[in-house]
Amino acid sequence: xxxxxxxxxxxxxxxxxxxxxxxxxxxxxxxxxxxxxxxxxxxxxxxxxxxxxxxxxxxxxxxxxxxxxxxxxxxxxxxxxxxxxxxxxxxxxxxxxxxxxxxxxxxxxxxxxxxxxxxxxxxxxxxxxxxxxxxxxxxxxxxxxxxxxxxxxxxxxxxxxxxxxxxxxxxxxxxxxxxxxxxxxxxxxxxxxxxxxxxxxxxxxxxxxxxxxxxxxxxxxxxxxxxxxxxxxxxxxxxxxxxxxxxxxxxxxxxxxxxxxxxxxxxxxxxxxxxxxxxxxxxxxxxxxxxxxxxxxxxxxxxxxxxxxxxxxxxxxxxxxxxxxxxxxxxxxxxxxxxxxxxxxxxxxxxxxxxxxxxxxxxxxxxxxxxxxxxxxxxxxxxxxxxxxxxxxxxxxxxxxxxxxxxxxxxxxxxxxxxxxxxxxxxxxxxxxxxxxxxxxxxxxxxxxxxxxxxxxxxxxxxxxxxxxxxxxxxxxxxxxxxxxxxxxxxxx
RNA sequence: CGGGGUGUAGCGCAGUUGGUAGCGCACCUGGUUUGGGACCAGGUGGUCGCCCGUUCGAGUCGGGUCACCCCGACCA
Numbered sequence: 001x002x003x004x005x006x007x008x009x010x011x012x013x014x015x016x017x018x019x020x021x022x023x024x025x026x027x028x029x030x031x032x033x034x035x036x037x038x039x040x041x042x043x044x045x046x047x048x049x050x051x052x053x054x055x056x057x058x059x060x061x062x063x064x065x066x067x068x069x070x071x072x073x074x075x076x077x078x079x080x081x082x083x084x085x086x087x088x089x090x091x092x093x094x095x096x097x098x099x100x101x102x103x104x105x106x107x108x109x110x111x112x113x114x115x116x117x118x119x120x121x122x123x124x125x126x127x128x129x130x131x132x133x134x135x136x137x138x139x140x141x142x143x144x145x146x147x148x149x150x151x152x153x154x155x156x157x158x159x160x161x162x163x164x165x166x167x168x169x170x171x172x173x174x175x176x177x178x179x180x181x182x183x184x185x186x187x188x189x190x191x192x193x194x195x196x197x198x199x200x201x202x203x204x205x206x207x208x209x210x211x212x213x214x215x216x217x218x219x220x221x222x223x224x225x226x227x228x229x230x231x232x233x234x235x236x237x238x239x240x241x242x243x244x245x246x247x248x249x250x251x252x253x254x255x256x257x258x259x260x261x262x263x264x265x266x267x268x269x270x271x272x273x274x275x276x277x278x279x280x281x282x283x284x285x286x287x288x289x290x291x292x293x294x295x296x297x298x299x300x301x302x303x304x305x306x307x308x309x310x311x312x313x314x315x316x317x318x319x320x321x322x323x324x325x326x327x328x329x330x331x332x333x334x335x336x337x338x339x340x341x342x343x344x345x346x347x348x349x350x351x352x353x354x355x356x357x358x359x360x361x362x363x364x365x366x367x368x369x370x371x372x373x374x375x376x377x378x379x380x381x382x383x384x385x386x387x388x389x390x391x392x393x394x395x396x397x398x399x400x401x402x403x404x405x406x407x408x409x410x411x412x413x414x415x416x417x418x419x420x421x422x423x424x425x426x427x428x429x430x431x432x433x434x435x436x437x438x439x440x441x442x443x444x445x446x447x448x449x450x451x452x453x454x455x456x457x458x459x460x461x462x463x464x465x466x467x468x469x470x471x472x473x474x475x476x477x478x479x480x481x482x483x484x485x486x487x488x489x490x491x492x493x
Numbered sequence: 494c495g496g497g498g499u500g501u502a503g504c505g506c507a508g509u510u511g512g513u514a515g516c517g518c519a520c521c522u523g524g525u526u527u528g529g530g531a532c533c534a535g536g537u538g539g540u541c542g543c544c545c546g547u548u549c550g551a552g553u554c555g556g557g558u559c560a561c562c563c564c565g566a567c568c569a
Binding site for chain 1: 494528529530561563564565566567568569
C-alpha cells in the first residue's frame, strides 16, 4: 500500500500531473523525442482504431466516402481565404528546402542552401484549401453535388504548449469536407455531422456532451457557423471534443468552385467541414478514470474481459486452462474480446493492478478453490466490485455485465456533469465560483467586448450557445444589457 | 516572445570543501514464491548536455552554447 503513489498519484492532488502519468503508465502514449509530438503506443492505438472503425461506419451510413489528399500545401493555397490564413498562419510548419548535404567536417548533415523551394510548402494544419482546390476540378454541374468526402490523416499545428492527446504538434484525425448546391443542404449537413459526433460520444465513449453553436470569436477560421460538442472533464473544465463547420460559399469563392444549376446559371458551391481527433482519447481518459487508472467503456475497450488463472504448479495450471477454454470460446461466440493471461512471469496481484490501470471492464479469476466449487470470481472495473459466481451461464452474465458497465459509466459521468452545471446571474459570484470548474449557463448580451472581458478576468470562455435548453430573455450579468439567450461558459483545455 | 527552472545509467534522483561515479526503480542470473503490485543473493549498465577556460586534478569553479520542462498569449 505504501507503494501506491509510485504507480499513480491521486487524482485530487494535481489533476494535470495525474492525467499525464496515467497516459504514460496505462501504456497509451508518451512524449516523443520530437518537439511537441507524441508516440501513440499499441494499446492506445488499439482504442483509437476502435473509435475510427465506429465513426467510419457512421460516416458511410450518411453517404460519405473516404479519400486522401496531400500532406503538403503550396503556400499560395493557404492565402486564398483571408480569415482562414489569419487563423492558422501563426502555427504552420513550413517546408523550405528539398535536400540535405554532408557538412564540412563530414560528421553530420546541413540543409543544402542551393536546394531552396521557389514556393514554400505548408504541412497541412487542416485541408480545406487543398481539398477545395481539387474540388474545383470535380464540380461542374449540380449533378456532381453533393460531394461528400472524408479523410483520415495527420495534421500539424505548431502549438506553443502541448499535452498528450489534448494538444500535440502533430495529431491524428478525420476531416470531412462536403460541397452542396444549396445553403440549406450544407447547413443541414453540418448539423447532421454534429449529431453523429454527439451520438458517438454518448453511446460509445459514454461521454455526455453539450451540443451548441460557437460565438463569432470562437468560430473556425473561415466559417459562418461552428457547431461543437463540449464535454466536462472531472476537474470541471470543458473539452471541445468535436466540431462541425458551415463554411458558406467562402471556399467556393476563394477556389472558384462553380457549378451550373438546373437553370443553367453558375453558382458557387456551399461547404461544410467537420472533424474529430485523437483529442477524443483525452476526453475518454479524463471523463471516466479513477485512482486505480483508466476506466474504458466496453464498446471501445480493446480487451473487454481479462481472465487471470491462479495456480501453484503446472498440474494446477493445466486444470485451470482446461476449465477456462470453454469460457473463452463462449465469450468469443458473443463477439466479446477476451484475453486469457496465463503468463507465468507476473504474479496475479501484479496482473490485477495492471489490468485495472489499463481499464479492462471485466476481470475473471479462476483458481484451485474455484475448480472445487465450480465458481469464478468476477470483478467489474467501474465499481471495482467482486463477486463469486457459478460457472454456469457465465458468458451470458458477462455479456450483460458489459452492457451494464457501459450504461453505468455514462450515467455516472452525466450525473457528475449535471451536478456541476449552474445558472448564474451575478458576475461577482461567477468570478468566484468559476475557479472551481463547472459549466455556467449565463445571459450574454452577444457582444465581443463582454466575451473578451470575461475571458480576461476569469480565463473562462463562452463554449457555445447550447441547443436543447429552454431559452428565455434576461439580463447580461456583466454589462447589464438585455440578452436573448443563455450561453455556456467554462474554463477549458 | 516575456518570467522561472532543469540537464549525472532506460526512468526518478543524490553527489559535501575541486581528489577513483552513487542510490532507488527497471533489466539480467539463480533460488524460494504465486487468491491484490513478491522476497533473498549475485550481476550488467556512465564521454556527468556540449564547447572553451582556471587548476597538478573539474560532475563540482568561471564564461559561452544547446536542449528540454513549468507559468503567460495561441488552440481539435
